[in-house]
Amino acid sequence: MNGADYTDFVHTGLGTLAGRYLRTFWQPVSRVQDLAPGKSLPILIMNERLTLYRGDSGTPHVVAFRCAHRGTQLSTGWVEDDCIRCLYHGWKYDGSGQCVEQPGEDDSFKTNVRIRSYPTQEYLGLVFAYLGEGDPPPIKRFPDFEDAPELAVGPPQPWPCNYFNRIDNACDPLHVGFTHSESLRRVDRGGSEPRRFQATVTSDETSYGVMTTVANPGRPSTHIHFHMPNINQVHAEENQNPDAEGATPWGDRLFWRVPVDDERCVSYLVGMLKVPSSAEERERRRRVAESVAVSPNDVAEDVLAGRISMRGVPPDFNQREIFWVEDYVTEVGQGPIAPRADDRLGRRDVGTALLRRIWQRELLHLAGGKPLKHWDSPANLPRVTPVPVS
DSSP, X not given: OOTTOTTOOSOOSTTOHHHHHHTTSOEEXXXXXXXXXXXXXXXXXXXXXXXXXXXXXSOXXXXXXBOTTTOOBGGGSEEETTEEEOTTTOOEEOTTSBEEEOTTSOTTGGGGOBOOEEOEEEETTEEEEOOSSSSOOOOOOOHHHHTOSOEEEOOXXXXXXXXXXXXXXXXOGGGHHHHTHHHHHHTTSSOSSOOOOOOEEEEEEOSSEEEEEEEOTTSOOEEEEEETTTEEEEOOOTTOOXXXXXXXXXXXXXXXXXEEETTEEEEEEEEEEOOOSOHHHHHHHHHHHTOOSSOHHHHHHHHHXXXXXXXXXXXXXXXXXXXXXXXXXXXXXXXXXXOGGGOOOOTTOHHHHHHHHHHHHXXXXXXXXXXXXXXXXXXXXXXXXXXXXX
């Protein structure tokens, strides 16, 4: 694809318009809890291989994937203080990418060797990196989550599809009654048949992204929020008793949909925990929220391959895991890169159509050197549809 094609959202490698645009925002690269002091990890984000490590001081760093000496993968080495040392010949780099030691070489040589490095910071239990050019902007903040009494960070969700398969679904509330009919059936919230909608759907560009509103006759309007460029916000059902047996541990949630490469993505989930009265129960639900015992991806692949139907999803799957399977089947089922030029959007696809237009506008401005819109993250957004999503 031509890197100057403002309709190309899916290719995010270095030099592509979508890749350049996503790199103007801080992006999550790990959970804080998965990066202990002294640990190094190879990461792949937007088709770029990098090294993530945490120094002994606790500071996370992102530097180039390979040593400048002979190209060995840096994450196979080890962390010393706040530096990382290459396994091959012991060249050592600090968090800025500067080589600070080269065993056996003249001391002056190291000053001429520097590898790429990127700013990092921790926020809401995630490690973020800024992969763009120049000084980083302030990180996008979410005041409601900063003030939450208790947060949990769910397990990263790697999916074998383009990240836009995921965010293209973000402003589409009417898929729920069909895609998630099995989930609704199991919790007796929608009967055994997919729900038919008599709703009016509107979608508006906001200071933070897109708000899609669903108005059903005789029922309160519900709202879905999408934060540009790649973040869903989902509110919790307000009347659910957190002490009830089988209650979901989650309150309000944020989902970052991050490209790994053009045909894979990973989602990072940060959510408020509903706080039950018992400290033991709260800790149990935290463990549930931050882990997945059985891979929903494997079950979803069985559905896609026709080995089971959605009714065949294991009965012990909780609602979050069933939703995960249902979304995986519909979004991964579009193919690694969905052929959107073949889409035939209907009148109720207003949110999806608006999201695509906003992306096209921002990429067109980026290609032409025009200013990009600054996106806010206000607090106390209108309540959204009380249905969990994966």
